[in-house]
Amino acid sequence: MKDFDARLFREHWHLACHRNELPVPGDYLRMQTPLGDLVVFNDSGELLAFDNLCPHRGARMFDGEAGNGPATCRYHGWTYDKGRVIVPMAEEFAGCDTSRARLNTYRLDWCGDFLFVGIAPRMALYEQLGEAAALLENIGFNIANRLDLNAGSFRCYWPVAVENALEPYHISMVHPETLGMLELEAGSNEYLGRNSVWYAPLGNARVDKQLRSLKRHFAIDYGYEGYMSVYLFPFTMISSTFGYSYSLQHFLPAQDGQNTHFSSRLLGTHLANERAAQLLAPLFTSTAAINRKVFEEDHQVCQLVPKSSWSTAPLVFPAASEAKIEHFRQSCRDWLAARPGP
Ligand code: FES
Numbered sequence: 001m002k003d004f005d006a007r008l009f010r011e012h013w014h015l016a017c018h019r020n021e022l023p024v025p026g027d028y029l030r031m032q033t034p035l036g037d038l039v040v041f042n043d044s045g046e047l048l049a050f051d052n053l054c055p056h057r058g059a060r061m062f063d064g065e066a067g068n069g070p071a072t073c074r075y076h077g078w079t080y081d082k083g084r085v086i087v088p089m090a091e092e093f094a095g096c097d098t099s100r101a102r103l104n105t106y107r108l109d110w111c112g113d114f115l116f117v118g119i120a121p122r123m124a125l126y127e128q129l130g131e132a133a134a135l136l137e138n139i140g141f142n143i144a145n146r147l148d149l150n151a152g153s154f155r156c157y158w159p160v161a162v163e164n165a166l167e168p169y170h171i172s173m174v175h176p177e178t179l180g181m182l183e184l185e186a187g188s189n190e191y192l193g194r195n196s197v198w199y200a201p202l203g204n205a206r207v208d209k210q211l212r213s214l215k216r217h218f219a220i221d222y223g224y225e226g227y228m229s230v231y232l233f234p235f236t237m238i239s240s241t242f243g244y245s246y247s248l249q250h251f252l253p254a255q256d257g258q259n260t261h262f263s264s265r266l267l268g269t270h271l272a273n274e275r276a277a278q279l280l281a282p283l284f285t286s287t288a289a290i291n292r293k294v295f296e297e298d299h300q301v302c303q304l305v306p307k308s309s310w311s312t313a314p315l316v317f318p319a320a321s322e323a324k325i326e327h328f329r330q331s332c333r334d335w336l337a338a339r340p341g342p
């Protein structure tokens with residue numbers, strides 16, 4: 001199990017971003033992974049993913065979570081632009097061939113408008129996603145922009161955070177004034193290979209009616225009319241209420257083998273018109289604030305669970321609402337059993 005986290009990362013495709021999160025040349029997004037940083041960068045319209053390390057002496061090129069700027073190393077000024085590395089004072093390097101300098105880039109593939117990054121994935125992207133691919137395509141075509149980005153550390157081992165996100169059993173206890181307000185019904189689970197989806201109608205009739213009345217302000221052609229939570233094995237979740245916005249979450253193992261690099265992004269969808277944008281701005285502001293509160297509430301309980309409380313073994317006392325945890329653990333066991341090599 002020692003290299004479980006790193007191998008899961010190396011051997012899967014990971015949803016890095018939506019096309020509309022990095023629309024402008026110079027846009028970048030940084031994720032922290034069990035193998036170090038991963039940066040997606042818009043290089044004059046072409047997206048690339050790399051390890052965030054300068055080819056000169058390995059300084060980190062970007063240190064914000066997201067933003068816009070040239071891919072220029074702040075140490076000696078090496079710059080990556082339009083597919084090439086530009087070296088200042090090139091005459092200093094008479095004894096070596098700096099034209100061989102490259103970024104350490106990763107493989108990319110698209111599922112609709114979602115960009116996936118892979119280091120050494122075991123399968124092709126669509127094979128890994130299975131039937132979840134069609135769902136992701138539908139979601140992706142409706143996303144317009146990123147409205148919020150919230151990144152930080154969860155003081156728990158990553159499967160603890162993933163399992164928390166996979167079960168609604170804790171909602172009334174942990175989120176009574178946030179997610180609990182929706183009074184989500186038991187709903188149903190759908191298993192798509194190692195990925196899974198929970199569809200839950202809203203039990204709160206007043207909120208349900210309010211949300212339905214907003215539909216005319218959106219220019220979307222997909223959206224589950226209730227609460228939907230998609231899990232992409234191993235580290236990613238996407239949740240949404242009515243498909244009006246999507247919360248994209250990553251629970252990435254930290255390099256220390258103990259903690260979790262958590263991030264959540266609020267992705268906005270296409271709106272009907274300018275007036276809708278003005279009208280809905282307060283809704284999105286409050287959605288971003290509520291999401292931040294929900295994840296803080298989750299963090300508070302996740303840090304109560306030590307790493308030693310987690311294993312891939314079936315739960316001793318599984319609730320019906322914890323079925324997706326059983327599926328996740330089965331997926332971990334299957335993945336471990338199928339691993340190639342020694
Ligand atoms: S380490 Fe980046 S330019 Fe020297």
Ligand SMILES: [Fe+2]
Pocket residue numbers: 164165170171174175294298
């Ligand atoms: Fe939660």
